[in-house]
Amino acid sequence: MSLRKWARLFWKTMLVGAVGAVIAGLILQFATGTIEFKGAVDMLIFPLILFGYGALVSVYSQLGFFAYLTLNYMGVGVFKRKTWQYVQIVLSVLALLELMFLRTFVGGEKNLTWDLLLGIGILITAAIVTYFKVKVTNINALIPTMFFMLAVTILEIIGVLKIGVNNATVFIIIPLLACNAYQILTLHKVTQDEKKS
Numbered sequence: 001m002s003l004r005k006w007a008r009l010f011w012k013t014m015l016v017g018a019v020g021a022v023i024a025g026l027i028l029q030f031a032t033g034t035i036e037f038k039g040a041v042d043m044l045i046f047p048l049i050l051f052g053y054g055a056l057v058s059v060y061s062q063l064g065f066f067a068y069l070t071l072n073y074m075g076v077g078v079f080k081r082k083t084w085q086y087v088q089i090v091l092s093v094l095a096l097l098e099l100m101f102l103r104t105f106v107g108g109e110k111n112l113t114w115d116l117l118l119g120i121g122i123l124i125t126a127a128i129v130t131y132f133k134v135k136v137t138n139i140n141a142l143i144p145t146m147f148f149m150l151a152v153t154i155l156e157i158i159g160v161l162k163i164g165v166n167n168a169t170v171f172i173i174i175p176l177l178a179c180n181a182y183q184i185l186t187l188h189k190v191t192q193d194e195k196k197s
Contacts, residue, residue, distance in 0.1 A: 005190050009183070014058040016182045020175030021054025022047050028167055054175045061179035064156045068148050088147035095151040096123060099161075114166055122177070126150045129181045137188050148184050153177060 026047070075084045100119035101112075126149035133145040153176060160172045 009186060009190060010062065012186075013062055013179050013183055014055045017056075017058025017061060017175040017179045018051045018054035020178035021057060021171070022050045024171055024174035025050035025053070028171060032167060057172060057175045058179045060156065061176050061183070064152050065148075065180065065183045068152045072144060085143045088143050088151070092147050092150040095154040099154050111166075114169075118169065118173070122150065122153055122173070125177050125181070126153070129184060133185055133188075136185070141188070145184055149177075149180060153180055156180075 029046070075087065078084075079087060096119055099122070100115050126146055129149050130142055130145040133141045153173075156176060157169065157173060160169050
């Protein structure tokens with residue numbers, strides 16, 4: 001991937017994260033009304049703050065994406081292709097089980113319903129993104145896409161889960177999922193263009 005193509009992917013992903021954070025923040029504000037605005041200036045600055053926050057989340061997402069690309073490269077080099085696929089399946093299932101059940105039963109968290117809903121939401125999003133990725137590429141993209149959208153996304157949100165505030169989790173998961181989905185759906189175009197040039 002050339003520097004120019006990486007920069008284009010970087011800025012587009014940043015825009016996706018910023019827009020996702022603005023949408024998530026405004027929906028949360030209208031649904032919960034937790035922030036009390038002092039005047040019109042506060043109401044105008046609020047979307048700008050959300051925009052900046054989303055840009056930061058997108059950078060975090062891109063770190064996870066490039067870490068995934070490195071891990072996938074090493075996994076393909078160390079394991080046979082079929083074995084690496086099984087490893088990704090097992091890690092995806094373990095990450096989903098950790099999010100939905102182990103935090104409650106082993107870690108002593110008391111938010112089983114929220115963890116179940118969050119896990120189901122991430123799983124549905126991962127399935128939709130994987131469907132479109134396979135549709136535009138081929139069946140070989142199924143397991144890596146599911147692995148990235150499940151295991152890597154869950155790994156990325158561990159920090160916010162420790163806060164234990166549902167609004168904070170929603171506020172980060174929406175732009176994070178949007179960025180992760182955009183990056184994995186765009187990857188084949190970037191590498192295809194690289195092969196053509």
